[in-house]
Amino acid sequence: MSNSKSEVAYALVSERIVNGAYSPGYRLVLGTIAEELGCSVVPVREAIRRLEAEGLVHFTRNVGATVAQVDSTLYLHTMQTLAVIEPAATALAAAAMDEAWLKRAQELNDAMRQCLEDFNPVAFTALNNEFHQQLYSQCPNPHILDLVQRGWRRLAAMRASSFTHIPHRARASVEEHQHLLELIRAHASPREIEEAARTHRTNTLNAYLDQAGMAPSVI
Amino acid sequence: MSNSKSEVAYALVSERIVNGAYSPGYRLVLGTIAEELGCSVVPVREAIRRLEAEGLVHFTRNVGATVAQVDSTLYLHTMQTLAVIEPAATALAAAAMDEAWLKRAQELNDAMRQCLEDFNPVAFTALNNEFHQQLYSQCPNPHILDLVQRGWRRLAAMRASSFTHIPHRARASVEEHQHLLELIRAHASPREIEEAARTHRTNTLNAYLDQAGMAPSVI
DNA sequence: GTACATCAAATCGTATACGATCAGTGTGCG
DNA sequence: CGCACACTGATCGTATACGATTTGATGTAC
Numbered sequence: 001m002s003n004s005k006s007e008v009a010y011a012l013v014s015e016r017i018v019n020g021a022y023s024p025g026y027r028l029v030l031g032t033i034a035e036e037l038g039c040s041v042v043p044v045r046e047a048i049r050r051l052e053a054e055g056l057v058h059f060t061r062n063v064g065a066t067v068a069q070v071d072s073t074l075y076l077h078t079m080q081t082l083a084v085i086e087p088a089a090t091a092l093a094a095a096a097m098d099e100a101w102l103k104r105a106q107e108l109n110d111a112m113r114q115c116l117e118d119f120n121p122v123a124f125t126a127l128n129n130e131f132h133q134q135l136y137s138q139c140p141n142p143h144i145l146d147l148v149q150r151g152w153r154r155l156a157a158m159r160a161s162s163f164t165h166i167p168h169r170a171r172a173s174v175e176e177h178q179h180l181l182e183l184i185r186a187h188a189s190p191r192e193i194e195e196a197a198r199t200h201r202t203n204t205l206n207a208y209l210d211q212a213g214m215a216p217s218v219i
Numbered sequence: 220m221s222n223s224k225s226e227v228a229y230a231l232v233s234e235r236i237v238n239g240a241y242s243p244g245y246r247l248v249l250g251t252i253a254e255e256l257g258c259s260v261v262p263v264r265e266a267i268r269r270l271e272a273e274g275l276v277h278f279t280r281n282v283g284a285t286v287a288q289v290d291s292t293l294y295l296h297t298m299q300t301l302a303v304i305e306p307a308a309t310a311l312a313a314a315a316m317d318e319a320w321l322k323r324a325q326e327l328n329d330a331m332r333q334c335l336e337d338f339n340p341v342a343f344t345a346l347n348n349e350f351h352q353q354l355y356s357q358c359p360n361p362h363i364l365d366l367v368q369r370g371w372r373r374l375a376a377m378r379a380s381s382f383t384h385i386p387h388r389a390r391a392s393v394e395e396h397q398h399l400l401e402l403i404r405a406h407a408s409p410r411e412i413e414e415a416a417r418t419h420r421t422n423t424l425n426a427y428l429d430q431a432g433m434a435p436s437v438i
Numbered sequence: 439g440t441a442c443a444t445c446a447a448a449t450c451g452t453a454t455a456c457g458a459t460c461a462g463t464g465t466g467c468g
Numbered sequence: 469c470g471c472a473c474a475c476t477g478a479t480c481g482t483a484t485a486c487g488a489t490t491t492g493a494t495g496t497a498c
Contacts, residue, residue: 040453081362084307143300190437218409
């Protein structure tokens, strides 16, 4: 028995938020979830508080928890944070990347390119997530790695509200990925790699901001 | 009654860790803390889990919690994370900085310079913290701001082993602060400000690493 | 003397119970 | 007719109780 009940509760609620079963604003009642899980409210409570700390749910004392509402400001803030952290994680990870890792990343990006031909945006998004994870997963700094993963989780949670639909960025993304891979393959300096990764992320963020009629991010 | 008991417990334990009353490795027993607070273990448990999420305590299932051990690796990771985030926070905050804020920051740095003359390292460290907080506190992105504050809290918790060991950095710090202030005053680009702030932090980190006989940080 | 099984104390994990707090609703008064 | 206030149902916050797990020690066999 490796899992405590509070971990089970955490996994369940977390999963449902990320895959959209609980949409933003949905009210999370401790008693109801506990009943569904066949346990008492105590472990559920702990799970909810953990989710609150990650920003996936909003919690008000004596009132209860709801799945975090997504608005463009929240998206901006999350994406901006990721724009700072993920490139750093990638740059740190680059040193630890061997041929096998690079090969896998290259395959993922090639598959993304294929998705462009096939007009398959769902697969494209999935591959995009996997590609980025492949790049930063070797980051030797666990704090930074953790922050990046949290950021992506939050983005995944708000994917349901179709914030990430910026189709005309897809082709440029693939090219920017390719450039990044070539820098890593050539053992470019960490700063160059970080710079390229940040440009990639900032471009995506600004494409969204532009579409929403907002000013571009200063970072 | 604005504070719940779990918040009180959180504040108490947190305070004791940061000010050193609970030193690293100290065993945090739920029942004992609950008794001291005059409440049951449930709120204490929640507080401990929150502290775990922040990295201030280490928690093992069915065993218990201890104050996080500090080693040079942990210091490196925390400092490296801060080296990525804090400069970004400062750059974002720069746009929102008015004259009053700049003036206050200048006063703090001048006071630090005075501490150099007076050989007052304790006051110097306190002013240093305040100076940095002054810089990033106006950051309009609450996620980034939160991450920076958590980083500083962790450093505070391990302060015993950090800043006091690299006194020769103090004078350079003041000069780097001054440079940063001048960039902000001149409305330099966010990237320039970020670059200067990162150089400042990386220099401090590398001074520590060098002294510890470790290789400099790649970021 | 060492290795292993067994046991007991300490501590955590969770269930249940009850008091506290809040949002919504209805009623009385202005 | 509108506002203020008390009431009510739902839900959270915490106390208490007990079972589950770990750890370290003790005893026994080899």
